[in-house]
Amino acid sequence: MRLTRSLVPTLREEPADAEALSHKLMLRAGLVRQLAAGIYVWLPLGQRVLDKVNHIIREEMNAIGGQEITMPVLHPAEIWQESGRWNAIGGEMFRLKDRNDREMCLGMTHEEVIAWLAAREIRSYRDLPQIWYQIQTKERDEARPRSGVLRTREFLMKDSYTLDPDEAALDRSYAAHEQAYRRIFDRCGLRYHVVESDVGMMGGFGAHEFMAPSAAGEDEIAMCDGCGYAANVELARGVPAPPEFPAWTREDVPTPNVRTIAEVSALLKIDPRLTIKSLLYIAPKAGPVLALVRGDHDLHERKLARAIGEEMRTAHPDEVRQHLGAPVGSVGPIDARVTVLADEHLQSGTYVVGANREGHHVRGVVPGRDFQARFVDLHTVTAGEACTTCGTALRVERVIEIGNIFKLGTKFSVPMRAMYLDETGKERPIVMGSYGIGPARIAASAIEQLADADGIVWPWSIAPFPVHIVLVSLRDQAQVAAAQEIYAACAARGLDALLDDRDERPGVKFKDADLLGMPVRVTVGNALAKEGVVEVRDRRTRQDQRVPKDGVVAAVEALRPPRNPAGSRS
RNA sequence: CGGGGUGUGGCGCAGCCUGGUAGCGCACCUGCUUUGGGAGCAGGGGGCCGGAGGUUCAAAUCCUCUCACCCCGACCA
Numbered sequence: 185m186r187l188t189r190s191l192v193p194t195l196r197e198e199p200a201d202a203e204a205l206s207h208k209l210m211l212r213a214g215l216v217r218q219l220a221a222g223i224y225v226w227l228p229l230g231q232r233v234l235d236k237v238n239h240i241i242r243e244e245m246n247a248i249g250g251q252e253i254t255m256p257v258l259h260p261a262e263i264w265q266e267s268g269r270w271n272a273i274g275g276e277m278f279r280l281k282d283r284n285d286r287e288m289c290l291g292m293t294h295e296e297v298i299a300w301l302a303a304r305e306i307r308s309y310r311d312l313p314q315i316w317y318q319i320q321t322k323e324r325d326e327a328r329p330r331s332g333v334l335r336t337r338e339f340l341m342k343d344s345y346t347l348d349p350d351e352a353a354l355d356r357s358y359a360a361h362e363q364a365y366r367r368i369f370d371r372c373g374l375r376y377h378v379v380e381s382d383v384g385m386m387g388g389f390g391a392h393e394f395m396a397p398s399a400a401g402e403d404e405i406a407m408c409d410g411c412g413y414a415a416n417v418e419l420a421r422g423v424p425a426p427p428e429f430p431a432w433t434r435e436d437v438p439t440p441n442v443r444t445i446a447e448v449s450a451l452l453k454i455d456p457r458l459t460i461k462s463l464l465y466i467a468p469k470a471g472p473v474l475a476l477v478r479g480d481h482d483l484h485e486r487k488l489a490r491a492i493g494e495e496m497r498t499a500h501p502d503e504v505r506q507h508l509g510a511p512v513g514s515v516g517p518i519d520a521r522v523t524v525l526a527d528e529h530l531q532s533g534t535y536v537v538g539a540n541r542e543g544h545h546v547r548g549v550v551p552g553r554d555f556q557a558r559f560v561d562l563h564t565v566t567a568g569e570a571c572t573t574c575g576t577a578l579r580v581e582r583v584i585e586i587g588n589i590f591k592l593g594t595k596f597s598v599p600m601r602a603m604y605l606d607e608t609g610k611e612r613p614i615v616m617g618s619y620g621i622g623p624a625r626i627a628a629s630a631i632e633q634l635a636d637a638d639g640i641v642w643p644w645s646i647a648p649f650p651v652h653i654v655l656v657s658l659r660d661q662a663q664v665a666a667a668q669e670i671y672a673a674c675a676a677r678g679l680d681a682l683l684d685d686r687d688e689r690p691g692v693k694f695k696d697a698d699l700l701g702m703p704v705r706v707t708v709g710n711a712l713a714k715e716g717v718v719e720v721r722d723r724r725t726r727q728d729q730r731v732p733k734d735g736v737v738a739a740v741e742a743l744r745p746p747r748n749p750a751g752s753r754s
Numbered sequence: 755c756g757g758g759g760u761g762u763g764g765c766g767c768a769g770c771c772u773g774g775u776a777g778c779g780c781a782c783c784u785g786c787u788u789u790g791g792g793a794g795c796a797g798g799g800g801g802c803c804g805g806a807g808g809u810u811c812a813a814a815u816c817c818u819c820u821c822a823c824c825c826c827g828a829c830c831a
Contacts, residue, residue: 196780196792197766201824221823273831275755293831327755327829335830384831402830485828497828590831656790691791698791709790 185649187684191228193217194696204400206628207332209640213700215627222329222337229700230627232648234340237372237623238319240645241342244368248360250315250344255297257321261287263296266600278323290323295592295618298345299600302614309349309606312614313357317344319623331400333624334584340624346617349606351389354591354615358390361589361619365394369586372626373643375633376586379405380415382486389591395583396625398632403583406565410576418486421561422569422578424478427457429533432548437536440543443513445479448545452536456480460530460537460549462515464504464522467496472507474517476526481563483527491525491560514538517555518546526557584632586625592616634724640701641724644744651681651740652702654693656709658685666718666733667708673737681706698723704740708733 193214202208210216215230226234242252261279264270270289278290291297298316306312319342326337333339346357362378369376374396381393393416395405406420407413415421442448449456459479467473470492477483489495501512507522508515516538517524530551539546551557567580596602597613606612627646634641644650651674655667667683674681682702684693690709697705707719717730720739731739 193764195765200760200766203825218823269831274829276830295831324830328825328827330825388831495829654790659789689789689791689793691789691793694791696792707790711790 185228185680185682187682187686190682192700193227194699202332204331204334204628204632205635206334206398206400206631209631209635209699210332210628213640216333222326222335224333224336224338229648233627233642233646234623236646236648237626238340238342240371241319241368241621241623244364244371245315245317245342245344247367248315248364250317250364252318253316254318254320255291255294257291257323259289259291259297261289263300263600264289267296267299267596268599269296276324276326278325291320292322292324293341293618293620294318294320294343295345295596295616296600298347298618299596299602299616302347302597302602302616303600306347306602306604306614309604312347312349312604313353314347315344315357315360316347317342317619331402331628333628334400335402336624339622342621342623344619346619347602348615348617349604349612350615351593354389354593354617358589358591358617361617362392365587365589365619365621368621369394369396369626371645372630373634373645374586374626374629377405377407377414377581377583379407380419381588382416382418382490383590388595389593391588391590393585394587394589394621395581396586396629396633397581398584398629399582400628400632401582401584403585404580405583406567406569406578406580408571408574408576408578410571411574413571413573413578417565417580418484420565420578421572422565423572423575424481424529424563424566424569426529426533427455429458430454432534434546434548434550434554436539437545437547438543439514439545442543442545447513448536449479452545452547454536458533458535460516460526460535460551462517462538464499464507464515465496466499466503467492467494469494470496470523472499472503472522474508474515474520474522474524475562476517476524476530476557477563478527478530481527481566483562484564487560487562487564488525491558491562492523508540510538510540510542514542514544515540516546516549517551517557518549520555524555524557525562526551526559527562528559529563530557531559584625584629585622586629587619587621589619590617592618635701638695639699642701642703644703647701647703649680649682649702650744651679651704651706652697652700653681653683653706653708654690654697655683655685656690656693656707658687660713663708663712666712670706670708670718670733670736673734674740677737677741679737679740704743706736706740 195212198208199211217225280288322341323338329336348354376394376396379393381391383391404417445456445459456479461477461479463475465473475488504512535549536545536547537549568577594613602614603611631640657663671681671683703723705721711717718733719728721728722743
């Protein structure tokens with residue numbers, strides 16, 4: 185591709201409304217442009233990256249027996265009503281009506297279509313197992329699109345679905361996907377971790393996420409270097425170090441004008457770990473629920489939601505007063521006439537809690553003796569807590585979710601009547617799995633993980649072009665001819681090259697080459713006339729070699745990493 | 755949905771407080787010089803100042819409403 189005839193609008197300055205590194209670089213390198221919040225145009229170079237990623241995905245999906253299909257983006261409401269998600273999903277689904285006033289929606293995911301298709305086409309155990317996948321646009325009206333292409337309202341997703349006769353077969357399909365995903369992310373040159381993840385409110389038999397470490401990520405994972413335990417913090421458990429408990433006797437202490445844990449512990453001159461934080465939530469069915477965590481801990485709301493079995497919201501200040509008889513800063517579990525859930529690590533010890541009387545706390549409170557509660561895991565794990573299985577200190581890392589795998593079970597096949605007849609002629613529901621990968625997130629993660637101060641550093645496997653030829657001076661006919669020759673020689677060997685044939689100053693071309701981040705830069709310049717050589721530079725290491733122009737292809741190929749460049753795994 | 759911020763040529767910004775000819779850098783066009791890390795000089799083109807109302811002799815500037823975008827949080831099947 186010749187730069188003079190291409191749409192590669194690089195930007196010298198940082199766009200004002202980009203925050204994440206990958207977002208800035210994708211805009212500056214001319215990979216994407218934003219049409220509206222969370223809606224992007226993919227420009228030629230960005231499109232080539234997606235194409236490369238998708239090609240890898242197709243190879244690995246096909247290798248485990250995946251069959252590519254294409255499902256509609258526009259869905260009739262009926263299938264979503266049958267599965268029960270039409271009402272279960274809120275504002276995140278784009279809904280519309282056709283000209284005949286029929287309700288429709290835009291597909292956020294395709295379990296319903298798969299179940300619909302399976303219900304019609306799968307009849308016998310002989311038809312199973314199946315793996316169906318597509319690479320298709322998804323539409324989700326995200327509450328807050330952010331970080332460039334990392335969270336958008338319209339995005340490409342590779343989604344696959346497995347159909348199996350039973351759970352043992354599902355386990356095999358699931359394992360095959362996990363292996364395929366590892367190969368895909370390895371080939372894309374990413375560092376990633378595979379972690380246990382929340383199955384969500386829809387239930388399911390297990391789920392894992394593939395997480396690429398990056399400061400731009402929206403998720404956090406906890407990892408144990410001792411035994412390999414790794415989980416999303418939505419799920420991760422850890423054992424916090426207990427404080428030293430003083431020999432308190434239970435007594436009321438006045439705490440005027442004190443609202444926060446920090447204020448309580450400062451006033452009483454105690455370690456915040458000796459306090460209990462009491463938070464009131466309101467759940468639709470369960471009603472008011474008081475959640476307790478140690479003073480220095482954060483409650484993880486998803487853990488609480490899992491514990492009570494439904495989504496809840498924080499109580500308003502007047503609701504707190506109504507249910508507990510005290511303002512927010514003075515509430516606690518003693519004599520509270522609401523359901524009390526306490527973090528499991530509060531089962532022992534003696535604490536300071538709110539007295540449910542304005543301006544008062546109680547010191548020397550022993551959970552189990554002074555109040556009753558259901559003890560469950562509620563606190564958000566923090567770095568340094570001990571691993572529950574081996575005791576090693578946990579690490580917590582910020583990550584981008586690049587893929588997930590999910591054992592659905594019969595959540596969709598039962599309501600949508602996707603059944604088959606087993607060997608004995610008995611009708612059974614198909615056991616499903618669902619598996620996603622975000623190609624745009626792979627691209628952004630690669631940028632996040634590999635970029636340097638000068639710009640993007642693409643892994644070979646997903647670079648828009650492996651070779652970037654910089655033609656330094658258009659006035660030197662020998663340079664022009666040599667650049668053309670090298671360009672043609674690369675093409676002849678299947679190496680796509682980007683040729684910078686613009687009439688720009690060398691500095692501009694070098695800066696753009698660094699920004700665009702192709703793995704190899706070939707500079708055709710002065711050295712050609714003087715010494716008959718061109719320079720072949722590795723973008724990542726910045727190592728230069730001077731080679732005769734006939735040796736460029738060999739030099740480029742020597743720089744190419746072996747087929748499966750190792751990404752780090754866990 | 756709650757909180758905060760920003761909207762002024764393609765990009766990045768100043769001007770707004772204290773109303774009075776719409777500016778700067780980069781990019782773009784022309785010419786000359788220059789040509790290995792974002793060139794220099796000279797000349798030039800391009801902006802309903804997000805939108806709608808209002809106040810005023812006069813509004814980018816003040817007031818009201820509204821829209822868009824960004825950030826933090828909530829949500830994320």
